Amino acid sequence: MEATFNPPQLPTFVPTGLATAVSTPLPTPKNNVAAELPPPTITPQPIATTTVTQLPTSTPTATLTPTPISPCSKRIPQDDLFTIVTQTYGLSREYAPQDLVLLTDYLPVDVTLGFPTELRQIALQPLIQMIADMQSAGLQPRILSGYRSYAAQAISWDKWNREEPERAAILSARPGHSEHQLGTTVDFGSPELAGIVGIPDIQFHTYFYQTSEGVWLAQNAHRYGFTLSYPRGALEMTGFYYEPWHFRYVGEEMATLLLDLEMYLTEYQLLNQPEPCIP
Numbered sequence: 001m002e003a004t005f006n007p008p009q010l011p012t013f014v015p016t017g018l019a020t021a022v023s024t025p026l027p028t029p030k031n032n033v034a035a036e037l038p039p040p041t042i043t044p045q046p047i048a049t050t051t052v053t054q055l056p057t058s059t060p061t062a063t064l065t066p067t068p069i070s071p072c073s074k075r076i077p078q079d080d081l082f083t084i085v086t087q088t089y090g091l092s093r094e095y096a097p098q099d100l101v102l103l104t105d106y107l108p109v110d111v112t113l114g115f116p117t118e119l120r121q122i123a124l125q126p127l128i129q130m131i132a133d134m135q136s137a138g139l140q141p142r143i144l145s146g147y148r149s150y151a152a153q154a155i156s157w158d159k160w161n162r163e164e165p166e167r168a169a170i171l172s173a174r175p176g177h178s179e180h181q182l183g184t185t186v187d188f189g190s191p192e193l194a195g196i197v198g199i200p201d202i203q204f205h206t207y208f209y210q211t212s213e214g215v216w217l218a219q220n221a222h223r224y225g226f227t228l229s230y231p232r233g234a235l236e237m238t239g240f241y242y243e244p245w246h247f248r249y250v251g252e253e254m255a256t257l258l259l260d261l262e263m264y265l266t267e268y269q270l271l272n273q274p275e276p277c278i279p
């Protein structure tokens with residue numbers, strides 16, 4: 001990988017970054033990748049208007065300080081768990097995690113469904129423990145997606161633009177603009193979803209939040225270091241609609257802080273560090 005990544009340095013908080021963040025219009029709202037396209041019946045969640053005064057004042061501790069953003073042409077997060085990735089702020093096409101593991105080597109097939117899903121090693125043990133605890137609680141979590149390369153995202157993006165050009169922008173993320181490229185993000189499924197939605201075999205739907213697995217994850221994922229990237233109201237800052245199935249590993253301390261602050265990672269990051277450059 002690139003050797004030009006800036007070494008970690010003491011961060012400088014720039015609280016004024018928020019004003020820029022919330023006043024900068026994001027591109028046309030887009031949904032996540034192809035595998036996550038909402039069904040035709042999906043009802044977009046109301047978009048909360050986030051203002052500066054509604055945001056709680058956060059006092060980051062030294063261990064939770066955001067890592068400085070690398071130069072625009074080199075948005076390569078390396079080991080940074082907090083890197084901002086949205087429909088506006090993308091990753092370098094050169095970035096791929098170096099510590100990917102195959103989940104089928106560690107989790108039962110009823111969880112992985114036999115897909116060769118990869119994830120970064122750093123998130124593996126917390127994920128295994130979380131899955132085990134969910135199963136002990138009588139739940140049936142499924143893992144539908146993990147790491148997705150820049151190239152895989154590009155293929156998905158091209159496919160949707162070819163097949164449904166009008167809807168491509170809300171069915172897929174541009175390559176470099178999916179948190180799945182970080183290798184720390186997991187999409188979960190539930191066997192209850194199809195029954196709730198009324199569409200056989202459906203894998204992704206907003207109603208995931210009503211499933212037993214979705215309820216449990218919303219309440220407990222932070223204890224294992226996973227945080228919900230796109231809650232209701234995150235569209236303006238992230239470019240993504242509510243995705244109750246999409247969790248990103250940020251470590252237990254950060255995940256718990258975000259839950260306590262009732263914030264999501266991108267919101268927290270844009271409050272506490274300079275706005276990233278746009279590649």
Ligand SMILES: [Zn+2]
Binds near residue numbers: 185
């Ligand atoms: Zn996802």
